[in-house]
Amino acid sequence: MAEVLVYVDHVDGAVRKPTLELLTLARRIGEPVAVALGNGAADTAATLAEHGAVKVLTHDASEYADYLVVPKVDALQAAVAAVSPAAVLVPSSAEGKEIAARLALRIKSGVLTDAVDLEAGDEGPVATQSVFAASFTTKTRVSVGTPVITVKPNSAAVEAAPAAGAVEALNVTFSDQATGTKVTARTPRESTGRPELTEAAIVVSGGRGVNGADNFAIIEALADSLGAAVGASRAAVDAGWYPHTNQVGQTGKSVSPQLYIANGISGAIQHRAGMQTSKTIVAVNKDAEAPIFDLVDYGVVGDLFDVVPQLTEEVNTRKG
Ligand SMILES: Cc1cc2nc3c(=O)[nH]c(=O)nc-3n(C[C@H](O)[C@H](O)[C@H](O)COP(=O)(O)OP(=O)(O)OC[C@H]3O[C@@H](n4cnc5c(N)ncnc54)[C@H](O)[C@@H]3O)c2cc1C
Numbered sequence: 319m320a321e322v323l324v325y326v327d328h329v330d331g332a333v334r335k336p337t338l339e340l341l342t343l344a345r346r347i348g349e350p351v352a353v354a355l356g357n358g359a360a361d362t363a364a365t366l367a368e369h370g371a372v373k374v375l376t377h378d379a380s381e382y383a384d385y386l387v388v389p390k391v392d393a394l395q396a397a398v399a400a401v402s403p404a405a406v407l408v409p410s411s412a413e414g415k416e417i418a419a420r421l422a423l424r425i426k427s428g429v430l431t432d433a434v435d436l437e438a439g440d441e442g443p444v445a446t447q448s449v450f451a452a453s454f455t456t457k458t459r460v461s462v463g464t465p466v467i468t469v470k471p472n473s474a475a476v477e478a479a480p481a482a483g484a485v486e487a488l489n490v491t492f493s494d495q496a497t498g499t500k501v502t503a504r505t506p507r508e509s510t511g512r513p514e515l516t517e518a519a520i521v522v523s524g525g526r527g528v529n530g531a532d533n534f535a536i537i538e539a540l541a542d543s544l545g546a547a548v549g550a551s552r553a554a555v556d557a558g559w560y561p562h563t564n565q566v567g568q569t570g571k572s573v574s575p576q577l578y579i580a581n582g583i584s585g586a587i588q589h590r591a592g593m594q595t596s597k598t599i600v601a602v603n604k605d606a607e608a609p610i611f612d613l614v615d616y617g618v619v620g621d622l623f624d625v626v627p628q629l630t631e632e633v634n635t636r637k638g
Pocket of ligand 1: 526527550553567568570587588592605608622
């Protein structure tokens with residue numbers, strides 16, 4: 319069976335959930351071989367094996383932390399040369415997409431970004447993408463070289479599928495460009511204790527209807543009752559009510575959670591572009607004609623200041 323390379327996103331050996339989702343998808347098209355780089359790379363092996371990695375190729379060097387993406391591209395290119403995979407899968411983060419694009423250029427292959435599903439096809443893996451501000455769903459296939467595909471978080475379930483997970487050292491020679499862009503400082507983001515917006519299984523968002531920064535406490539309370547991340551429309555962000563890092567949409571982040579709850583958001587095309595692939599969409603809006611109701615699975619026509627606190631209380635009560 320053909321091998322499929324999976325680029326591992328991890329923090330000091332702790333594997334992030336989108337990588338485990340990639341392993342589920344990789345198993346549909348071949349045998350997953352994981353590539354883990356940098357500090358703690360070898361510590362990822364047990365988790366990756368539990369989720370189906372037949373092999374884990376590891377390499378640690380200070381270059382991965384000290385320079386931007388090129389050392390990682392060098393390593394993936396070395397892995398492609400070593401394995402001759404049927405495809406390379408990379409999580410669809412900003413960094414992941416840059417790595418994928420650079421890798422595809424190096425190995426003279428096609429690249430597909432932001433896939434939301436992946437299946438085996440007669441002529442290679444077929445990716446599902448949501449394009450043109452989520453107006454169309456397309457099925458696409460790379461027709462030149464080894465397909466390099468980035469996949470959005472929450473596109474597949476994490477599944478246990480124990481495999482050997484044999485650790486092998488990857489031989490990497492860094493290119494001249496690898497040390498071209500040095501990281502000179504790092505400032506850790508203040509933790510909110512909530513999940514990362516793009517990876518969260520549930521996102522609770524607020525828009526202009528929230529009507530003020532302080533009122534976002536209502537949105538946060540609902541999010542916390544559900545263990546969710548908090549999102550915001552651009553109108554809310556532009557008004558200074560919530561940080562730009564939480565903006566969902568065309569010029570913000572693209573999310574695809576199991577559940578998206580939009581509160582006081584009208585559903586403009588630019589907002590939909592960032593959340594339309596969510597599995598279940600719920601909206602609370604006092605205007606029954608708001609366009610958001612065209613795409614919801616469940617809608618509540620009502621004042622969010624009445625509805626959201628009741629919802630939060632109900633969730634908390636049911637949690638016991
Ligand atoms: C190039 C470009 C890029 C853009 N990128 C983005 C983007 O990334 N993300 C994004 O979100 N937007 C983006 N926008 C802006 C977008 O067009 C909309 O202006 C924006 O999404 C509107 O935000 P909103 O729904 O919160 O506000 P509004 O459209 O003003 O809607 C507010 C909604 O709240 C409801 N409401 C009011 N009070 C209450 C209440 N008490 N209870 C319940 N409901 C209430 C109203 O009925 C209304 O439907 C972009 C625009 C452009 C031109």
